[in-house]
Amino acid sequence: MTVSFKVNGVRQTLDVEMEMPLLWALRNEMGLTGTKFGCGVAACGACTVHIDGVATRSCVTPLSAVENREVVTIEGLAAEQGAKDALAPIQAAWVAHQVPQCGYCQSGMLMAVSALLKEKPKPTDAEIDEAITNVCRCGTYPRIRAAIHSLSNA
Amino acid sequence: MSIKNPTRRQLIVAGGLAGGGLLLGYAFSGPSRHTLAERAVAGKGEQVLATWLKISPDNTVTIYVPHADMGQGVVTSLAMMAAEEMEADWSLVRAEVAPAEKAFANESFGLRYTEGVHIPPMFQGLTDAALLKVAQLMNVQITGGSSSVRWTGEHGMRPAGASAKDMLVRAAAARWNVAPGECVAKLSHVTHPSGKSATYAELANDAAELSPPSHPVLKSKADFTIIGKPIPRFDIPSKVNGTALYGIDARRPGQLYAAIKFVPVFGGDVVSYDEKQVLSRRGVRKVVRLPGVGVAVVADNYWRAKEAANALDIKIDAKGNDAVSMKTIYAQHDADLAKDKGSKDVEIGDADAALGQAAKRIETTYRVPYLAHACMEPMNCTVWIHGEQAEVWVGSQSPLTVRGRVADIAGLDFGNVKVHPYLLGGGFGRRVPVVKGFLDFPSEIDFATLIAKEVDAPVQLLYTREDDIQHDAYRIAVTSTFKAALDANGNPVAWANRYTSKDEPGEAAHIPYAVPNQSIRYVESPTAVPRGPWRSVAHSQHTFFTESFMDELAHEAGKDPFEYRRKLLKNEPRHLAVLELAAAKAGWGTPLEKGHARGIAIQQAFKTIVAEVVEVSVSPSGDLKVHRVTAAVDCGSTVNPDTAAQQVESGIIFGLTAALHGEITIEGGAVAQSNFTDYEMVRMADVPAIEVHFIDSGAELGGLGEPATPPVAAAVANAVFAATGKRIRELPLKNHDLTPLTAKMAQAAD
Ligand code: FES
Numbered sequence: 017m018t019v020s021f022k023v024n025g026v027r028q029t030l031d032v033e034m035e036m037p038l039l040w041a042l043r044n045e046m047g048l049t050g051t052k053f054g055c056g057v058a059a060c061g062a063c064t065v066h067i068d069g070v071a072t073r074s075c076v077t078p079l080s081a082v083e084n085r086e087v088v089t090i091e092g093l094a095a096e097q098g099a100k101d102a103l104a105p106i107q108a109a110w111v112a113h114q115v116p117q118c119g120y121c122q123s124g125m126l127m128a129v130s131a132l133l134k135e136k137p138k139p140t141d142a143e144i145d146e147a148i149t150n151v152c153r154c155g156t157y158p159r160i161r162a163a164i165h166s167l168s169n170a
Numbered sequence: 171m172s173i174k175n176p177t178r179r180q181l182i183v184a185g186g187l188a189g190g191g192l193l194l195g196y197a198f199s200g201p202s203r204h205t206l207a208e209r210a211v212a213g214k215g216e217q218v219l220a221t222w223l224k225i226s227p228d229n230t231v232t233i234y235v236p237h238a239d240m241g242q243g244v245v246t247s248l249a250m251m252a253a254e255e256m257e258a259d260w261s262l263v264r265a266e267v268a269p270a271e272k273a274f275a276n277e278s279f280g281l282r283y284t285e286g287v288h289i290p291p292m293f294q295g296l297t298d299a300a301l302l303k304v305a306q307l308m309n310v311q312i313t314g315g316s317s318s319v320r321w322t323g324e325h326g327m328r329p330a331g332a333s334a335k336d337m338l339v340r341a342a343a344a345r346w347n348v349a350p351g352e353c354v355a356k357l358s359h360v361t362h363p364s365g366k367s368a369t370y371a372e373l374a375n376d377a378a379e380l381s382p383p384s385h386p387v388l389k390s391k392a393d394f395t396i397i398g399k400p401i402p403r404f405d406i407p408s409k410v411n412g413t414a415l416y417g418i419d420a421r422r423p424g425q426l427y428a429a430i431k432f433v434p435v436f437g438g439d440v441v442s443y444d445e446k447q448v449l450s451r452r453g454v455r456k457v458v459r460l461p462g463v464g465v466a467v468v469a470d471n472y473w474r475a476k477e478a479a480n481a482l483d484i485k486i487d488a489k490g491n492d493a494v495s496m497k498t499i500y501a502q503h504d505a506d507l508a509k510d511k512g513s514k515d516v517e518i519g520d521a522d523a524a525l526g527q528a529a530k531r532i533e534t535t536y537r538v539p540y541l542a543h544a545c546m547e548p549m550n551c552t553v554w555i556h557g558e559q560a561e562v563w564v565g566s567q568s569p570l571t572v573r574g575r576v577a578d579i580a581g582l583d584f585g586n587v588k589v590h591p592y593l594l595g596g597g598f599g600r601r602v603p604v605v606k607g608f609l610d611f612p613s614e615i616d617f618a619t620l621i622a623k624e625v626d627a628p629v630q631l632l633y634t635r636e637d638d639i640q641h642d643a644y645r646i647a648v649t650s651t652f653k654a655a656l657d658a659n660g661n662p663v664a665w666a667n668r669y670t671s672k673d674e675p676g677e678a679a680h681i682p683y684a685v686p687n688q689s690i691r692y693v694e695s696p697t698a699v700p701r702g703p704w705r706s707v708a709h710s711q712h713t714f715f716t717e718s719f720m721d722e723l724a725h726e727a728g729k730d731p732f733e734y735r736r737k738l739l740k741n742e743p744r745h746l747a748v749l750e751l752a753a754a755k756a757g758w759g760t761p762l763e764k765g766h767a768r769g770i771a772i773q774q775a776f777k778t779i780v781a782e783v784v785e786v787s788v789s790p791s792g793d794l795k796v797h798r799v800t801a802a803v804d805c806g807s808t809v810n811p812d813t814a815a816q817q818v819e820s821g822i823i824f825g826l827t828a829a830l831h832g833e834i835t836i837e838g839g840a841v842a843q844s845n846f847t848d849y850e851m852v853r854m855a856d857v858p859a860i861e862v863h864f865i866d867s868g869a870e871l872g873g874l875g876e877p878a879t880p881p882v883a884a885a886v887a888n889a890v891f892a893a894t895g896k897r898i899r900e901l902p903l904k905n906h907d908l909t910p911l912t913a914k915m916a917q918a919a920d
């Protein structure tokens with residue numbers, strides 16, 4: 017079975033099982049290791065990517081569900097955001113607030129937050145709490161919140 | 171200039187004990203550590219001036235940090251310490267994690283050991299083990315015990331930087347034929363009042379010919395231009411665009427992936443399985459039995475390996491361990507505690523006698539369960555054994571120990587094993603590899619090596635989250651019993667504490683309070699559940715116990731818990747200052763919203779004192795919310811105040827997860843939890859406002875990665891008591907009905 021979809025603007029055709037989760041296709045078949053594995057059961061958000069612009073947990077998204085769709089991973093975030101520089105404003109805000117610690121959850125955080133900001137450019141704390149349910153074991157949450165607010169005040 | 175005082179030189183460089191090789195580029199006969207370091211890191215035209223510093227022809231300084239960065243910003247902090255002393259221009263400073271070469275072993279452990287200075291007991295086993303062979307002295311390139319900045323930084327980076335500067339200045343003075351004292355090093359240049367100026371790069375070759383100073387002079391704090399500044403971390407940019415590489419991201423041509431079907435019961439084994447069940451599946455290459463562990467499946471894609479491992483039926487022999495449960499473990503704790511008086515931890519005065527005569531006696535028992543580390547990056551290790559060589563790609567708190575471990579298991583020479591250190595997606599004590607007699611449980615490093623022996627390709631072993639939660643080395647469950655006596659004024663006159671299983675650091679159960687009669691003792695109560703260090707190690711359990719019980723005493727005495735502690739800390743000025751700052755910043759005693767209450771706790775861990783005031787609310791139906799944590803911290807002083815605050819925030823949230831949700835239970839000899847679905851974490855919506863205040867006491871530097879974690883649970887539980895009248899003596903809080911106890915309290919919460 018082959019499946020064909022776009023990843024970061026490039027069309028990909030894979031000859032793999034349709035039930036293989038997108039996460040493992042990205043990480044093991046396409047060498048895109050920026051998308052992380054944290055739980056495998058949609059409980060942590062480390063694997064979040066955009067599918068047609070919507071934040072989606074790729075560990076539970078079978079390839080059958082992405083046929084002909086547009087996937088953006090952390091590697092393609094800056095381009096998706098139309099950034100002129102290497103970093104999109106959201107990534108620059110992460111640097112300015114020195115958000116990451118170990119950094120492992122941050123790909124997923126950035127993908128989840130960028131999708132939230134697209135929908136709600138000025139989210140309230142309650143909206144942030146509701147939308148961002150990703151786990152960060154290092155506890156970078158306060159800085160993530162501050163970085164989000166800095167973007168919505170920009 | 172010759173070295174006049176070898177004793178002092180040894181003091182600076184520590185590793186001099188290990189057969190003559192030394193730090194800071196001393197030229198010694200035989201293979202010196204300098205040479206080793208140089209071979210490992212110096213490119214053409216570059217000079218390694220001191221073991222931890224390199225000056226390149228473009229005048230950049232690269233600082234090699236012998237610690238893994240688990241997210242604590244240590245690479246940047248340590249580079250700051252060396253650059254400060256070296257008078258480097260920060261914009262020209264780069265930092266790299268040192269390769270796993272012996273020349274980069276964490277000297278400070280050896281130094282502290284040989285000086286007879288106290289090192290945290292959690293590492294004594296390591297150091298002892300390492301000292302068995304001279305070569306192994308340097309096998310301690312470890313990150314843990316909050317050791318990086320206070321040891322490697324103070325005893326390695328700063329003297330190394332100062333020595334480099336001294337050599338550069340002398341090189342300039344010789345070139346210009348002036349006195350070194352007339353030259354000034356600043357911003358990666360040496361200048362002379364005559365107008366002469368040279369970059370460090372221009373002086374590096376000459377400087378490398380000189381002997382390092384026997385007494386490198388360190389700068390005084392008032393002159394710092396880099397230390398103490400909130401300097402951005404080097405590692406952040408790569409962590410926002412997906413380019414940062416963790417162990418799990420290691421990719422080699424032809425790489426295969428392995429998943430393990432574990433025997434769930436600790437101490438059980440595999441009896442039989444039929445590999446034909448999975449060998450015909452797409453991508454599956456090999457099935458490998460791991461005695462005492464389970465069965466590994468190797469495939470060309472991790473998902474295929476994992477699905478195949480899932481599909482494999484394995485017959486197991488639990489060897490009788492399936493009868494173990496929390497009930498039997500706690501019954502064992504109780505029986506062991508009842509059996510005898512246990513071993514001495516602290517004995518001051520005569521606690522028994524004081525208890526006998528007391529105006530008031532309080533007796534109680536506390537418990538905490540096992541905890542998993544749940545690093546965001548599940549455990550993994552990539553190994554390739556080819557011919558007589560092995561290569562390892564891993565994120566580890568001690569790459570050098572990994573190297574030794576892989577060599578042992580693969581049956582190869584240490585020198586034939588190459589470790590490529592990758593970033594760690596969290597460590598928290600979990601990524602400290604095994605050392606015989608210390609953390610002697612088999613881990614992913616061992617399993618990956620065993621699998622790699624059977625496979626003719628690089629193979630990455632990766633745990634599922636379920637494997638990670640169910641096959642960890644756990645923070646142990648502890649039971650702690652207390653008896654205290656109060657005099658007629660409510661002051662404690664006796665403190666008797668007995669607990670199960672002594673852990674490191676040894677002083678975790680000690681109290682800073684002026685209680686005249688103390689008896690703190692422990693009994694061992696081993697189980698088959700693998701144990702390991704967990705952020706702040708024994709402090710995480712004991713601070714909950716001691717600071718909750720101290721709160722009980724305050725309430726028994728009818729005193730304010732802050733004032734009560736304050737009085738008892740009159741002989742501990744640093745503790746007192748920290749406690750008072752936390753209380754003042756939190757507005758202790760000022761009115762709160764209805765249903766809100768505050769709790770306070772304090773602990774010294776890894777030489778840092780942290781007090782935390784927590785504000786909670788409990789609704790009439792018992793819903794708990796943590797609103798605010800105000801922390802005061804005395805870690806001596808901070809190298810990078812921004813990363814320091816970050817570590818405290820992180821430690822608080824880590825402790826909060828444990829206090830609210832953290833619980834690993836054993837049922838049928840196996841872990842009952844499996845993933846973030848039933849081993850819940852604090853998430854964005856649960857995070858309180860956190861304020862961190864540092865006290866610049868100038869005391870010896872303390873750790874920062876761990877000390878903020880211990881007080882959280884007690885401070886929350888003490889606040890819950892204030893809000894509800896319910897004393898929580900067993901964690902986590904989620905297991906308790908927190909409905910306020912009295913009608914008055916329920917009303918207040920209305
Ligand atoms: S890995 Fe997909 S949500 Fe955790």
Ligand code: FES
Nearest residue numbers: 118119152153154
């Ligand atoms: S930064 Fe480490 S898990 Fe989020």
